[in-house]
Amino acid sequence: MNPLSPADDRAAPAEEPQNVYDDPAFFAGYEKLRRTRTGLNEALEQPALWSVLPDSLDGLDVLDLGCGFGDFARMARARGARSVLAIDVSANMLAAAAERTRDATIEYRRQSIEHFDSAGRAFDLVVSSLALHYVKDYAAVVSRVATLLVPGGRFAFSVEHPICTALPGQQWMRDAGGRPLYWPVDDYRAEGERRTRWFVAGVVKYHRTVETYVTGLLAVGLVLRALKEPGPVAGEVAKGVPDIDLHLRRPPFLVLAADRVRHGSRGSFGGS
Numbered sequence: 001m002n003p004l005s006p007a008d009d010r011a012a013p014a015e016e017p018q019n020v021y022d023d024p025a026f027f028a029g030y031e032k033l034r035r036t037r038t039g040l041n042e043a044l045e046q047p048a049l050w051s052v053l054p055d056s057l058d059g060l061d062v063l064d065l066g067c068g069f070g071d072f073a074r075m076a077r078a079r080g081a082r083s084v085l086a087i088d089v090s091a092n093m094l095a096a097a098a099e100r101t102r103d104a105t106i107e108y109r110r111q112s113i114e115h116f117d118s119a120g121r122a123f124d125l126v127v128s129s130l131a132l133h134y135v136k137d138y139a140a141v142v143s144r145v146a147t148l149l150v151p152g153g154r155f156a157f158s159v160e161h162p163i164c165t166a167l168p169g170q171q172w173m174r175d176a177g178g179r180p181l182y183w184p185v186d187d188y189r190a191e192g193e194r195r196t197r198w199f200v201a202g203v204v205k206y207h208r209t210v211e212t213y214v215t216g217l218l219a220v221g222l223v224l225r226a227l228k229e230p231g232p233v234a235g236e237v238a239k240g241v242p243d244i245d246l247h248l249r250r251p252p253f254l255v256l257a258a259d260r261v262r263h264g265s266r267g268s269f270g271g272s
């Protein structure tokens with residue numbers, strides 16, 4: 001088993017982030033969803049995220065923010081990354097990640113994204129898969145990530161699409177027979193906390209606009225390389241994912257990639 005680094009035991013910061021993945025009922029539901037592969041991660045989100053990564057991960061030092069079960073970390077190593085530092089706030093998720101990992105170059109560390117201490121390390125690639133919509137201060141995280149990237153390094157992440165997080169209900173409006181009529185969007189410009197039900201009540205997510213996600217990157221001098229709103233190809237029924245065609249009607253995810261550019265260059269990974 002891959003030992004976990006000790007939890008960050010510095011003086012508790014004023015505001016600790018939510019840690020709903022350590023709620024037993026939530027964790028049981030989420031673990032089952034991922035185990036049965038009936039979620040959208042494998043079908044839509046992961047292919048889109050991987051498509052905005054550098055063509056080769058050979059020799060790269062990678063930081064994964066909100067690593068969950070460590071799937072990305074292990075895949076990054078399989079694709080040539082030199083090391084992966086993978087952080088998450090949830091002890092449950094990290095314990096499962098460590099159990100599934102036999103690789104001394106992957107380090108799992110229990111830290112929040114907000115209070116991550118890099119101890120002076122820099123990274124070629126910083127990735128975050130479906131975790132940043134749990135973070136209150138996006139601008140602060142992006143600003144920090146920009147300082148953690150080597151010149152030419154890339155930041156790539158996915159979030160729940162702002163069209164989905166605008167309203168706390170996060171539900172289709174349905175007719176009397178339960179058939180989806182439309183996905184309601186309101187309060188799009190009112191950024192901030194949304195309390196929703198996902199396995200348990202009161203799961204806190206933070207809604208922000210697409211504009212905020214993009215301009216936050218530009219504001220710290222990163223150069224936008226990709227913006228994707230992945231959805232199923234029309235008519236395609238991804239095996240095992242119920243009602244996947246519904247996601248043709250509104251995008252479930254937003255995927256962004258941006259580079260810290262070397263002075264006088266267009267970035268080390270080209271224009272992909």
Ligand SMILES: C[S@@+](CC[C@H](N)C(=O)[O-])C[C@H]1O[C@@H](n2cnc3c(N)ncnc32)[C@H](O)[C@@H]1O
Nearest residue numbers: 017021066067068088089090112113129131134
């Ligand atoms: C939807 S899961 C995604 C996990 C993994 N990235 C994946 O794609 O399989 C979100 C993960 O982000 C973690 N997380 C949420 N808020 C966090 C925070 N503020 N700091 C660190 N991790 C956080 C959760 O504990 C959870 O493991």
